[in-house]
Amino acid sequence: MTTAVSSPAHEASRRRTFAVIAHPDAGKSTLTEALALHAHIITEAGAVHGKGNRKATVSDWMDMEKDRGISVASSALQFNYSPEGHDGEPYVINLVDTPGHADFSEDTYRVLTAVDAAVMLIDAAKGLEPQTLKLFRVCKARGLPIITVINKWDRVGREPLELVDEIVNEIQLQPTPLYWPVGEAGDFRGLAHINDDGEADNYIHFIRTAGGSTIAPEEHYSPEQAGEKEAEAWETAVEEAELLAADGALHDQDLFEQCVTSPLIFASAMLNFGVHQILDTLCAIAPEPGSRECDPKVMEKATGAIAETREVDDDFAGVVFKVQAGMDRNHRDTLAFMRVVSGIFERGMQVTHAQSGRSFSTKYALTVFGRTRDTVEAAYPGDIVGLVNAGSLAPGDTIYSGKKIQFRPMPQFAPESFQTLRAKSLGKYKQFRKGLEQLDAEGVVQILRNELRGDAAPVMAAVGPMQFEVMQARMEVEYNVETVVEPVPYSVARRTDAASAEELGRQRGVEIFTRTDGELIALFGDKWKLAFVQKEHPELTMEPLVAD
Secondary structure (H helix, E strand, O other), X not given: XXXXXXXHXXXXXXXXXXXXXEOOOOOHHHHHHXXXXXXXXXXXXXXXXXXXXXXXXXXXXXXXXXXXXXXXXXXXXXXXXXXXXXXXXXXXXXXXXXXXXXXXXXHHHHHHOOOOEEEEEEEOOOEOOHHHHHHHHHHHHHXXXXXXXXXXXXXXXXXHHHHHHHHHHHHOOXXXXXXXXXXXXXXXXXXXXXXXXXXXEEEEEEOOOHHHOOOOOEEEEOHHHHHHHHOHHHHHHHHHHHHHHHOOOOOOHHHHHOOOEEEEEEOEOOOOEOHHHXXXXXXXXXXXXXXXXXXXXXXXHHHOOOOOEEOOOOOOEEEEEEEEEOOOOOOOOEEEEXXXXXXXXXXXXXXXXXXXXXXXXXXXXXXXXXXXXXXXXXXXXXXXXXXXXXXXXXXXXXXXXXXXXXXXXXXXXXXXXXXXXXXXXXXXXHHHHHHHHHHHXXXXXXXXXXXXXXXXXXXXXXXXXXXXXXXXXXXXXXXXXXXXEXXXXXXXXXXXXXXHHHHHHXXXXXXXXXXXXXXXXXXXXXXXXXXXXXHHOXXXXXXXXXXX
């Protein structure tokens, strides 16, 4: 990072902070590697062809991720990048790779509160898939601009116009082509650059490298030269681009920022085709960091102000969106990922934790690239900083200096899977409790307890069952505790209160628990049981477990 000499507004103008979202196996981690490769911060992509020669991507740091070839935790990467022909200061890219598996969608939702744009990655053969649709709706609700990338165009897939139609019809988002493929899916020759009038004014021909592990060289041709070189494939690309332009599918910056349209790029992350075009597009049109609204309920109570925002030039403020332990086996520390919202963050500064009112020092601050760590001296709006051993911080917390501010709470999502967890050996109970407290604080799962079950066998509540596997794996690796998970006869959770808990607890097929944050949670056998109790006792509190 640069030293703290520039104004926050100037530095914010250089930042591009975005997340990569997609369905599992669409190529998110591979794209992350490819983007890092094109920024020249690695010399060889981590994902290469061939099962025997396949490497784990550098953004995947958990053994489970490497073994399964999926991302189960978000990873924040930062690097400088200068587009071709750019003469000014390089852009600072803050890229957050997210889990694709639906069981870890809550981690992805949290990440989306910390970025300014999203790259929506779609498999050329599969098109829109359920997890993609879910994440798009979250982006839409947050007003996050989306750049759409059709990935894996080097493999047999669907027709490009068919994919565009599906996006329009399924999610009412109008793709506006910036780079259109030359050659059908499985015969990826290059990209036609589409100008503001919808015309193909340049042909970028890619040359394959061994296994796609290095940057693919490019050759540029005029439209006339492209016609001679690619003949029918170029003519088809031009006709399709003209057809979309005639239908009004042209880039409009305002509509893009309003999440009405989405710039469209075709690529192959595995072959490094179209990758620097993605980076160039992000630098050119993705929004820079801006102001952030506070939590009106808290601010009205504290200052009498119903609505306030933190502008990038105001005093320092940041929001924690993820807490993670065990990223470095050499250091038993906890890392809180913070998005800088305003002002200048300087290592060692005293800040205030808005939720508790306590002050603490930020002596140990890092940027994190997979398992690689570098000390941060200064950070600016849009940057992602890892605060070490910030054990008092939780996802959604605000830290600040100067004028008090507290941002809106992190959204929570209703768990759908429930199991008990206990240590195999009673002799490991102390380590078991320590691990449980840490993973609960990170939000890996929600921990539910009651007097009947005791502390030795709490109920874990999660969005999906694979979260339990992560919990068990981390318990064993990080705390040397082997655990056993067992099912419980519940599938629906509702928030309740003390006045309702006694009567609910008398109902057959209902059990009352206390969550770590003190909330009373009622678990029901199934949705029909919930409906029956709601009908019989409409006066009782049974609220969905979703934050305001």
